[in-house]
Amino acid sequence: MHPFLLDLGFFKLPSYGLMVAIGFALAIYYSYKNVGKSGVNISGDQILSIATFLIIFAMLGARLFYVIQYWADFNGDWAAILMLTQREGFVFYGGFIAGLLYLIWYCANYKLSFWKFMDLVIPGAALGYGIGRIGCFLNGCCYGAITKVPWAVIFPHHPGELHHPTQLYEAIFGILLFVALYYWNTYHKKFFGQTFLLGTIAYSVERFMVEFIRTNIVYAGLTAAQWIALLCLFIALYFYYLKAQVRALNK
Numbered sequence: 001m002h003p004f005l006l007d008l009g010f011f012k013l014p015s016y017g018l019m020v021a022i023g024f025a026l027a028i029y030y031s032y033k034n035v036g037k038s039g040v041n042i043s044g045d046q047i048l049s050i051a052t053f054l055i056i057f058a059m060l061g062a063r064l065f066y067v068i069q070y071w072a073d074f075n076g077d078w079a080a081i082l083m084l085t086q087r088e089g090f091v092f093y094g095g096f097i098a099g100l101l102y103l104i105w106y107c108a109n110y111k112l113s114f115w116k117f118m119d120l121v122i123p124g125a126a127l128g129y130g131i132g133r134i135g136c137f138l139n140g141c142c143y144g145a146i147t148k149v150p151w152a153v154i155f156p157h158h159p160g161e162l163h164h165p166t167q168l169y170e171a172i173f174g175i176l177l178f179v180a181l182y183y184w185n186t187y188h189k190k191f192f193g194q195t196f197l198l199g200t201i202a203y204s205v206e207r208f209m210v211e212f213i214r215t216n217i218v219y220a221g222l223t224a225a226q227w228i229a230l231l232c233l234f235i236a237l238y239f240y241y242l243k244a245q246v247r248a249l250n251k
Contacts, residue, residue, distance in 0.1 A: 001140035019135025023128035030124030061098020065091035115193030130174020137167035204233035
């Protein structure tokens, strides 16, 4: 593992933080370049402004979910909770939900089409997710269960044990999802919101499945991520059905 890509003693460049930053940058760049043909009545400069606050809310939400999930492990250590002594610990779904709530508020407040906007940003978000998971792998966190597959990896927290590199599974999935969503959004989209809903459905299914080979806390037979994945899946399917019905009636 390479938790620091650069270590000069007085300055350390964490691989996780760098890859997450690259992921955000690519997602923003994609949205910035494609805003003109998205049908959303906003400018490229507004995309940059939205992205700034989106990053803040997403990181806060990701950290909050992590702290809630592992509250007992912190044992009242506020320095670690506030990341003064601990530099890792984020839950993607926390960032996704917090960021989504911010975008819902923004679109409602500035009278933008939420569905058009989400179609614009979801491909870039998938790419950013894939790049960010590479950071997880370099950092040695978010690994999977013990396995004997030929590509198994030994992680620092469990020397001598071979584990699934689930970070790489999700990195590959994120990059492939970006390609699929970009293609669909460009050539096959039938109604506004379809690309976003398909992306949400695909990620929910993937995350639900990969959790079976992750090492996370289980609640009533499933991990917290699996319960959230099921909730997101059902909500996305519900809205997809409604919007498909409206389109069918308007033909």
